[in-house]
Amino acid sequence: MLLARRNLFRDRTRFLLSVLGVAVSIGLILLLAGYRSGIYRQASAYLDHAQGSVVVAERGVRDFLGTSSVLPAGSEGAARQTPGVAQVTPVVSQFVIFEMHGRKDGFFLVGYDPAKGGGPWDLAEGREPAVDDEIVVDRTAARQHGLAIGDQIRLLDRDVTVVGLSGGTTFWAGSMAFARISTLQSLLRAPDLESFLLVSPAGGTSAAAIADRLSIPGTEVLLKGDVIANDRKLMARVYDAPIGLMVAIAFVVGVLVVGLVIYTATIERRREYGALKAIGARNRILYRVVALQALIAAVAGSVLGVGLAYGAATGLMAWRPQFQVEIEPVAIVFVLAASLLMAVLAALIPARAVARLEPAEVFRG
């Protein structure tokens, strides 16, 4: 309604304040949601890009990132024998500490056989490791630590040379690095160690069918999608509560800012609302005027907030490339809905004041 709009735009500073309040709140919510999506995206990046749709792990192991897995000997051979299996990619994964230029950092090291796959999917510079003392490290981590191709890294009891830099392998608790599977086997002094098998079905065979057929004693056979989901649950356990709390706080702050701004604006105009009531406007109409003001502020604020979130995300990722913020369309829909809810809740604060106005009050000086 016209009155709502006019009342809002009449107190321009106040209107801007409420829009800004919503924008910051919505922007923050979106950024946090994007950060969470980014973590999830990073967490599943390896499996998303690796070949195969079925994962074979040690019995009892149901995720890729959280638990170390040691497959029984002969698992790879058994998998290869299974009808309908087109390709088997064995990998070894291990959390390791690198020492670079005197500084230490944790890496998620994947050992793979360049002939069978499972290595970096986006080799930005250099080449894959050809011999055992060569390594590919995440490009962002390399930049942070001032590493370049040809540099040496201390890895446990030996020195390895950086031969390649990989993109998209920034990782939630560190970064990824890739070496030959034999490098890890000798580092860990476990000559035939394999942690996981990534199994690709032959054309015409479904992942589920292969998963059913793969019965290797002492192993767990899982669909890759389920492993990814389990990894996400792992992340969720760590991140969802604090992120959820921050989102809730941002939301409440948004509601309070809009609510209080509209409330003071309403109190300031209480005589006018009282006059309207005396003239014959029902409470419902006055609520609508108040709620509409909150709604306009919320919608304008959330549009600005989405912009803010994109800006902040871009800035953050440029400043600290290890952060990945993924603002997803569904999150935008979610925050727009949140801003509507914000408006409704915010309008409740002044609505009570409006309802309590006595129409006879207007005749009093």
Place this chain on the structure above:
Amino acid sequence: MSTLTLDVREVSKRFGDGETAVKAVDSVSLAVEPGEVVLIMGPSGSGKTTLLSMMGALLRPTGGTIHLDGTEISALTEGRLPDIRLRQFGFIFQDFNLLSALSVLENVAIVAELAGAGSRVARDKAAALLTELGLGERLDFLPEKLSGGEKQRVAIARALINDPALILADEPTANLDSKIGHEIMRLLRGIAKERGRSVVIVSHDQRIRDIADRVLWLEDGAFRDVVTMATDPVCEMAVERERAVRAERDGETYFFCSRGCRDEFLGGTLPDDSRHPRSEIAVR
């Protein structure tokens, strides 16, 4: 066609309970006829505003009844009152109470819209009414840019926009200088006479009483006996209305000291400054 617009019977209003109760209005009766201008005067705190609020269905009496065209509005449920206020009453306030964020035109149009008019129709109607009231040049102004008299004329337009039966004004001239105040009162009188609306004005301003058809004196919540005086337009003597010889001309009632004066008045031409029947009141 009902002859009564508003019928107030033995209405009382008590604020608070027990020891601290204040009887603001005490068993007041009053009937307002269509086209009549009633002025309620009285000292501050005598209950004028309280009475007016009850007449306009803004406040519920603690005793007595108020009928509007046969409907007992004092007995209606809260939910039905907004419609009555919107369509049957036009309110005019001492400090105008215009909506500061809306233009002059919008201030008036919004009240028509509240009553269900489409926005186009409401704006046209408001523009016509405001133009009639001499505000044609001010339609897009914000209230803060208007003089007091202009604001009150906007308020009058707002009160008239839904064609109410009754206009209720509480101290409409208190914030205006006396010349402008007089203009406003004349305007209200004109509205009563030309449009057949009843107008009830509450004021303690002695200067405006001559525009009223009837002046009532409220003191301590009750009407005191008053003698309504009028000025004979011929000999200019003050006469008691109730006992005077009366005559109708051009829809106005005139009061005379004698048949002689009346005959002279009806036969002769009317001096310009006595167009208005003058009323005086005296408290007995």
